[in-house]
Amino acid sequence: MSTDSAHPSHREEAVYVYEAPLRLWHWVNAFSIFTLAATGYLIGSPPPSVGGEASASFLFGWIRYLHFAAGYILVIGFLFRIYWAFAGNEHAKQIFLPPLWKRSFWNELLHEVKWYGMVAKEPLKYSGHNPLATLVMHVMFVWGIVFMIVTGLALYGEGTGMGSWQHTYFSSWVIPLFGQSQDVHTWHHLGMWVFICFVIVHIYAAVREDIMSRQSIMSSMFSGWRTFRDGAPPIDKK
Amino acid sequence: MTETFYEVMRRQGITRRSFLKYCSLTAASLGLGPSFAPQIAHAMETKPRIPVLWLHGLECTCCSESFIRSAHPLAKDVILSMISLDYDDTIMAAAGQQAEAIIEETIQKYDGNYILACEGNPPLNQEGMSCIIAGKPYLEQLKHAANHCKAIISWGSCASWGCVQAARPNPTQATPIHMVPGLAAKPIIKVPGCPPIAEVMTAVITYILTFEKFPELDRQGRPKMFYSQRIHDKCYRRPHFDAGQFVEAFDDEGARKGYCLYKVGCKGPTTYNACSTVRWNGGLSFPIQAGHPCIGCSEDGFWDKGGFYDRLTDIHGFGVEANADELGGKAALVVGAAAAAHAAVSAVKRARSNGGKE
Numbered sequence: 001m002s003t004d005s006a007h008p009s010h011r012e013e014a015v016y017v018y019e020a021p022l023r024l025w026h027w028v029n030a031f032s033i034f035t036l037a038a039t040g041y042l043i044g045s046p047p048p049s050v051g052g053e054a055s056a057s058f059l060f061g062w063i064r065y066l067h068f069a070a071g072y073i074l075v076i077g078f079l080f081r082i083y084w085a086f087a088g089n090e091h092a093k094q095i096f097l098p099p100l101w102k103r104s105f106w107n108e109l110l111h112e113v114k115w116y117g118m119v120a121k122e123p124l125k126y127s128g129h130n131p132l133a134t135l136v137m138h139v140m141f142v143w144g145i146v147f148m149i150v151t152g153l154a155l156y157g158e159g160t161g162m163g164s165w166q167h168t169y170f171s172s173w174v175i176p177l178f179g180q181s182q183d184v185h186t187w188h189h190l191g192m193w194v195f196i197c198f199v200i201v202h203i204y205a206a207v208r209e210d211i212m213s214r215q216s217i218m219s220s221m222f223s224g225w226r227t228f229r230d231g232a233p234p235i236d237k238k
Numbered sequence: 239m240t241e242t243f244y245e246v247m248r249r250q251g252i253t254r255r256s257f258l259k260y261c262s263l264t265a266a267s268l269g270l271g272p273s274f275a276p277q278i279a280h281a282m283e284t285k286p287r288i289p290v291l292w293l294h295g296l297e298c299t300c301c302s303e304s305f306i307r308s309a310h311p312l313a314k315d316v317i318l319s320m321i322s323l324d325y326d327d328t329i330m331a332a333a334g335q336q337a338e339a340i341i342e343e344t345i346q347k348y349d350g351n352y353i354l355a356c357e358g359n360p361p362l363n364q365e366g367m368s369c370i371i372a373g374k375p376y377l378e379q380l381k382h383a384a385n386h387c388k389a390i391i392s393w394g395s396c397a398s399w400g401c402v403q404a405a406r407p408n409p410t411q412a413t414p415i416h417m418v419p420g421l422a423a424k425p426i427i428k429v430p431g432c433p434p435i436a437e438v439m440t441a442v443i444t445y446i447l448t449f450e451k452f453p454e455l456d457r458q459g460r461p462k463m464f465y466s467q468r469i470h471d472k473c474y475r476r477p478h479f480d481a482g483q484f485v486e487a488f489d490d491e492g493a494r495k496g497y498c499l500y501k502v503g504c505k506g507p508t509t510y511n512a513c514s515t516v517r518w519n520g521g522l523s524f525p526i527q528a529g530h531p532c533i534g535c536s537e538d539g540f541w542d543k544g545g546f547y548d549r550l551t552d553i554h555g556f557g558v559e560a561n562a563d564e565l566g567g568k569a570a571l572v573v574g575a576a577a578a579a580h581a582a583v584s585a586v587k588r589a590r591s592n593g594g595k596e
Contacts, residue, residue, distance in 0.1 A: 041563075044549065044550055044562070044563065045549070045550075045563065046482060046484055046500065046501060047482065048486070049482065049483050049484045049485075049486060049492050049497065050481060050482045050483055051483075054477040054478050054480075054481040054483055055477070055481075056481070057481040057482055057483070058480055058481060058482075059481060059482030060479060060480055060481065060482035061480035061481070061482075063482075064480075116580070118583060118584070118587055158468060158507075159471070161466070161467065161471070162456075162462065162466045172456075172457055173457070176457050176458050179538045179539055180508065180534075180537040180538045180539065180540075181468070181507075181508035181509070181510070181537070182505065182508040182534065182537065182540075182543050182551055183543075183551070185508060185551070186550070186551045186553065186561075186562055189550065189562035189563070189566070190553075190562045190565070190566060192562075192566065193562065193563075193565070193566020193567070193569055193570060194566075196566065196570045197566075197569055197570055197573040200570065200573050200574050200577055201573060201577065204577040204580070204581065208580075208581065208584055211588070212584060212588055
């Protein structure tokens, strides 16, 4: 895709970053997080009461069903995503293993903070995530989602009961760890707000980078290609 | 040798027929098959009564009050005689030094063979001075009795979790039995609840007598047969929950129709107990049936989980009292506002730097 020097005035390089299964996962995941947050909020604060006979309505049942179904999609998606960290290209591993031990990682992260602080004039150029994004993805997304999956399955196991795998592998140790069920609910609920904050920052940063930095962001998660507006090679490439 | 339960029962004028009924009923309430009823009967006929020391620490005596109201008539008459309740300062005839002497007597006579039933818990601050029994801190009495007992029953939420006296800020440092430092390592069964259901208390004792061991316990030390499900799982108002029919206020139409109490703070979905199946006062009713939300009295730290009438728990430690939605909503607002402000500054910066270019 990289153009030759026939048109030196407008050189646009591109790298294939997000492979198709990963892009599909991203959007399925985004959809399930949206569903989980909406239904999860309603589970904490139910909509106004429905009238009529109880047998004629299953409104809250459906809200919970959607939450559980989306939860399962998220869990299966995340398991696939872990598999893809091994099976996919090098970028697929990035959010799981931020190179925290490298001095250059922290230096570049500092530069990225300066860029967002409007101190640095130009951002560095990356084909994958920049260090700041990698760190936020790792801490808030990867560990956030692990936390939500573990507490979520523990709460789900309360309903499926003793002897179910959800109860055996999750509820049986998570609930004593937090003290009791109510606290697990509260933390799971707070986790939703952490994700809402994450989504705000994630979307804002993606749009801003798309406009202001030297590489494409938004379209990359649809096409898989990261295009660059200037000729300099990305810092994490070659 | 101590009398068997059966002998005590017969002495009290209970017929063999009623005795066998009691055995089947107990087998059923323990979740055992009908074939276990003869086993229970056999145990009661042949085994000597278990000597029990029933000690009272910081508590309100609601466990004892519940226990003596065990609803099945037989249970009511028998359970008190079934265990050889050697010491229980609330209901024993002896008083003063005479009563205290019984503790030493039991410890010597049944060293390593009696059950230590704890109602309430010891305060640790001020060397235990906030709870004095017979001139000495309860803490000492508890440790002494625990050294020689076979096993410990933690009656109620006080002994199991701490309950109201251990609620924040817990000035006396009231501590549940299993967390008392220096207590002899004896098996502990927790029977939480404020108070626990009478039939659950008597069934636990019956089980220990019949099988000479504790019933199967969950990871938190509660008997699985009574604490493996939430109030919510067997709640008769559950269909209203699934339908989305909630009581919004205590004087509304939904309250009159017996809708789900989730929105007025029912802790049924987070409370492990048998109230919705065994119920109270001889199976007559239980809080939710009476139109009041469950307050989660058998759960650890239930006093510190915000109002009894709020669905979402208050979160402490942020300087203000707020639930997850209030806290998270504020965080999202701050993040959103920060993103918007950052976007505005970015736009200005970009417009300036691009001014001469395009």
